[in-house]
Amino acid sequence: MKSKTKYIFVTGGVLSSLGKGLASASIGALLESRGLKVTIQKLDPYINVDPGTMNPFQHGEVFVTDDGTETDLDLGHYERFTNAVMSKNNNFTTGKIYESVIKKERRGDYLGATVQVIPHITDEIKASVKLLSEKADVVIVEIGGTVGDIESLPFLEAIRQFKADEDEENVLYIHLTLVPYIPASDEVKTKPTQHSVKELRSIGIQPDILICRTVKPLLKDIKSKIALFCNVRIDDVITAKDVNCIYEVPINFHSEGLDSKIFEHLNIKADKPNISVWKNVVCKLTQAEQIVKIAIVGKYITLKESYKSLNEALCHGGILNNCRVALIYIDSEELNKENCQEKFKDADAILVPGGFGTRGIEGKITAARYARENSLPYFGICLGMHIAVIEIARNKAGLIQANSEEFNPNTSDPVIYLMTEWYDAKKQKIEKRDKNSKKGGTMRLGAYPCHVKKDSLAYNAYQTQKISERHRHRFEFNNKYKEKLHNQGLIISGTSPDKHLVEIVEYIDNPWFLGCQFHPEFRSKPTKPHPLFTDFIKASHTNKKNRQ
Ligand code: GLN
Numbered sequence: 042m043k044s045k046t047k048y049i050f051v052t053g054g055v056l057s058s059l060g061k062g063l064a065s066a067s068i069g070a071l072l073e074s075r076g077l078k079v080t081i082q083k084l085d086p087y088i089n090v091d092p093g094t095m096n097p098f099q100h101g102e103v104f105v106t107d108d109g110t111e112t113d114l115d116l117g118h119y120e121r122f123t124n125a126v127m128s129k130n131n132n133f134t135t136g137k138i139y140e141s142v143i144k145k146e147r148r149g150d151y152l153g154a155t156v157q158v159i160p161h162i163t164d165e166i167k168a169s170v171k172l173l174s175e176k177a178d179v180v181i182v183e184i185g186g187t188v189g190d191i192e193s194l195p196f197l198e199a200i201r202q203f204k205a206d207e208d209e210e211n212v213l214y215i216h217l218t219l220v221p222y223i224p225a226s227d228e229v230k231t232k233p234t235q236h237s238v239k240e241l242r243s244i245g246i247q248p249d250i251l252i253c254r255t256v257k258p259l260l261k262d263i264k265s266k267i268a269l270f271c272n273v274r275i276d277d278v279i280t281a282k283d284v285n286c287i288y289e290v291p292i293n294f295h296s297e298g299l300d301s302k303i304f305e306h307l308n309i310k311a312d313k314p315n316i317s318v319w320k321n322v323v324c325k326l327t328q329a330e331q332i333v334k335i336a337i338v339g340k341y342i343t344l345k346e347s348y349k350s351l352n353e354a355l356c357h358g359g360i361l362n363n364c365r366v367a368l369i370y371i372d373s374e375e376l377n378k379e380n381c382q383e384k385f386k387d388a389d390a391i392l393v394p395g396g397f398g399t400r401g402i403e404g405k406i407t408a409a410r411y412a413r414e415n416s417l418p419y420f421g422i423c424l425g426m427h428i429a430v431i432e433i434a435r436n437k438a439g440l441i442q443a444n445s446e447e448f449n450p451n452t453s454d455p456v457i458y459l460m461t462e463w464y465d466a467k468k469q470k471i472e473k474r475d476k477n478s479k480k481g482g483t484m485r486l487g488a489y490p491c492h493v494k495k496d497s498l499a500y501n502a503y504q505t506q507k508i509s510e511r512h513r514h515r516f517e518f519n520n521k522y523k524e525k526l527h528n529q530g531l532i533i534s535g536t537s538p539d540k541h542l543v544e545i546v547e548y549i550d551n552p553w554f555l556g557c558q559f560h561p562e563f564r565s566k567p568t569k570p571h572p573l574f575t576d577f578i579k580a581s582h583t584n585k586k587n588r589q
Pocket of ligand 1: 395396397422423424425447513514515516517
């Protein structure tokens with residue numbers, strides 16, 4: 042059945058990492074600024090069912106949605122740029138599509154037919170896109186990978202069919218390409234774009250709009266050459282010049298007329314644009330004079346994409362404090378008692394982010410200790426909270442063997458452990474697990490309610506006692522040590538509503554020392570910075586001023 046919903050398909054050509062995710066998110070932001078309701082979906086050609094088990098070194102951060110789906114990091118951009126709330130239906134991979142088709146085949150749903158890529162896989166892909174139709178006026182669908190890859194072919198074939206299935210004016214193809222600049226001859230080259238569009242047309246998709254990534258604005262003669270060779274109108278060739286701040290992208294797209302072009306193609310009558318909110322964000326993020334330096338102590342520091350949401354949330358934290366946030370990445374494996382003074386000499390605060398596995402743990406404990414003993418603000422997120430608890434247990438409570446069962450399953454003092462039985466407020470049932478449970482099934486994933494204690498750093502930040510935050514972890518605070526650690530200044534300021542699961546801890550002899558079991562970075566937007574990040578940056582700024 043044809044739907045009234047409009048679909049925009051965003052493909053990418055020439056090479057990867059051109060910023061298709063940001064482009065899709067920015068298109069979403071622009072359409073919202075003109076009064077439309079949007080949602081965005083990512084179709085990923087890899088065979089993993091979801092990116093949950095993929096190494097962050099290779100694939101960047103795993104983004105977690107409210108409903109507990111582990112997704113591609115582009116969904117983080119989608120939520121930061123728009124009001125759309127992501128769910129399991131916003132990310133499909135080849136693995137997830139095949140899993141569903143194979144299940145149906147085993148059930149006998151195909152009534153004896155030979156199950157094939159066309160039509161069965163392509164139908165499944167189209168059905169997955171259509172799951173979002175009811176959710177918005179416009180569904181933007183980003184196809185992962187680069188046109189020309191074998192893996193993306195079924196997805197491209199499925200979106201090609203969309204134009205035949207739906208009313209023509211409801212389907213739009215946007216292709217993102219690269220127009221490289223050659224310094225030796227001082228010119229930009231259009232050939233890679235021509236080839237990429239040729240590839241796309243060979244599988245039956247004629248792009249309506251081209252977005253061209255470039256370091257130089259594209260002059261009229263270049264745009265007209267691209268238009269001629271790629272069979273698009275000159276006005277439909279959009280320059281996407283490199284930016285210093287990602288939130289400039291919607292503004293630049295608007296000044297290139299992208300929103301009006303989209304409306305023309307899709308025959309939409311929309312409100313007048315209001316992009317002042319993005320101008321304001323960019324101004325705040327780039328013009329502030331004060332700089333606050335945050336040391337991030339982690340193990341994935343060589344690939345900044347691994348901490349995508351965290352980096353963004355920290356920058357958002359500067360917005361209400363009128364300061365810019367500079368990040369100093371410190372490899373936890375290279376940090377020790379001897380060199381930490383030197384490594385932290387420029388840092389106004391320390392943050393230990395989430396992570397998995399034993400590598401670099403002792404360096405992170407050294408970092409938490411340094412923050413505590415030198416009254417530097419400390420923010421521990423998930424694993425970073427575990428680290429703070431272990432550090433205080435070892436160095437203040439005298440439990441020298443204190444550890445997490447994740448790092449030492451036989452520790453005599455498991456201050457962080459695998460809780461074998463607990464009430465899951467989301468699933469509303471008792472959950473059970475043990476050391477032999479399957480890795481995939483035993484994580485606490487997605488949004489869980491938390492009760493915040495008054496008179497705490499957490500309450501100061503949230504200004505409410507009832508919050509909900511997103512989780513992705515297996516290990517928990519061990520309540521057996523609550524009193525012992527409390528006597529040493531570690532208070533519990535957030536718990537599950539039944540008080541069983543510890544969600545936030547704070548160390549009282551420090552201006553701002555907080556660890557949380559959840560990932561607040563997944564909820565921060567430039568238009569609505571997360572309160573914990575705002576307060577952490579505020580404390581870091583105060584610390585900087587006090588030390589000057
Ligand atoms: N590895 C820890 C756990 O599984 C922390 C996870 C995280 O930081 N996201 O509990």
